[in-house]
Amino acid sequence: MQMDTSKLKELCRKxxxxxxxxxxxxxxxxxxxxxxxRKESVLPKSVCRIARRLGVSPIRxxxxxxxxxxxxxxxxxxxxxxxxxxxxxxxxxxxxxLMNLELPPIxxxxxxxxxxxxxxxxx
Amino acid sequence: MxxxxxxxAKELSFLRExxxxxxxxxxxxxxxxxxxxxxxxxxxxxxWFRNIDHPGIRKALNKLGGTLxxxxxxxxxxxxxxxxxxxxxxxxxxxxxxxxKEVKAAVKVPFAGFSVCVLPLERIIxxxxxxxxxxxxxALPALKTALKTKRAxxxxxxxx
Numbered sequence: 001m002q003m004d005t006s007k008l009k010e011l012c013r014k015x016x017x018x019x020x021x022x023x024x025x026x027x028x029x030x031x032x033x034x035x036x037x038r039k040e041s042v043l044p045k046s047v048c049r050i051a052r053r054l055g056v057s058p059i060r061x062x063x064x065x066x067x068x069x070x071x072x073x074x075x076x077x078x079x080x081x082x083x084x085x086x087x088x089x090x091x092x093x094x095x096x097x098l099m100n101l102e103l104p105p106i107x108x109x110x111x112x113x114x115x116x117x118x119x120x121x122x123x
Numbered sequence: 124m125x126x127x128x129x130x131x132a133k134e135l136s137f138l139r140e141x142x143x144x145x146x147x148x149x150x151x152x153x154x155x156x157x158x159x160x161x162x163x164x165x166x167x168x169x170x171w172f173r174n175i176d177h178p179g180i181r182k183a184l185n186k187l188g189g190t191l192x193x194x195x196x197x198x199x200x201x202x203x204x205x206x207x208x209x210x211x212x213x214x215x216x217x218x219x220x221x222x223x224k225e226v227k228a229a230v231k232v233p234f235a236g237f238s239v240c241v242l243p244l245e246r247i248i249x250x251x252x253x254x255x256x257x258x259x260x261x262a263l264p265a266l267k268t269a270l271k272t273k274r275a276x277x278x279x280x281x282x283x
Contacts, residue, residue, distance in 0.1 A: 089271055093265045097161060097268070
């Protein structure tokens with residue numbers, strides 16, 4: 001996993017920010033940045049070794065937290081649309097329903113049973 | 124953290140066996156609502172059978188090591204055995220039509236390699252409204268919101 005400086009510069013162009021300003025705002029020194037660009041892999045060596053042993057790209061077992069945030073933001077936007085169309089409905093229930101609908105049915109049922117059994121224990 | 128022991132392959136096998144043995148049944152109640160996305164909590168999975176004497180039920184129970192406990196006095200029939208303990212037997216659902224009518228409009232929910240009939244959210248709401256017990260009144264607002272959300276989600280243009 002190497003840094004693709006052309007992709008980074010393209011992103012800077014799109015977001016109208018100079019590379020120098022980006023590094024300043026992200027609190028990354030120029031030395032650290034140029035060191036990253038020269039690295040064979042920006043991932044820890046142990047992660048690369050695990051991936052090499054499995055014969056897969058590290059992407060296959062790495063989670064991108066930004067994607068989870070993006071997913072939640074999208075669900076929140078959809079919840080807003082539904083709440084505008086149906087004023088008075090419970091926003092949390094609408095959001096939880098949308099989250100559940102993304103799960104396979106068996107997982108939805110498991111969640112309901114786990115919470116049901118837990119609340120029974122704590123009663 | 125999710126408890127992986129809840130509703131495992133054994134419970135799924137029971138539903139699969141009922142389907143394989145062509146037992147007319149559907150999931151009703153809050154577990155049916157949860158399967159359709161409603162964020163509900165429940166302790167059991169209610170199975171509405173057209174006929175509890177269907178031989179396929181005993182076949183499925185035999186395969187999973189469960190037993191049918193016959194009704195006695197005010198006690199309704201029940202399943203016994205750890206692989207079937209999550210399931211409750213329902214013979215009548217109040218506030219909706221007959222089993223034969225409702226099963227025609229049931230939602231088919233896919234599991235691993237088979238599907239099960241589930242009472243639609245609209246009909247669960249109708250039943251809860253009819254029963255009107257305290258626990259039904261408490262569940263109704265969330266069920267109605269889930270239904271509106273589900274409908275709005277279905278109308279949304281799908282991304283390909």
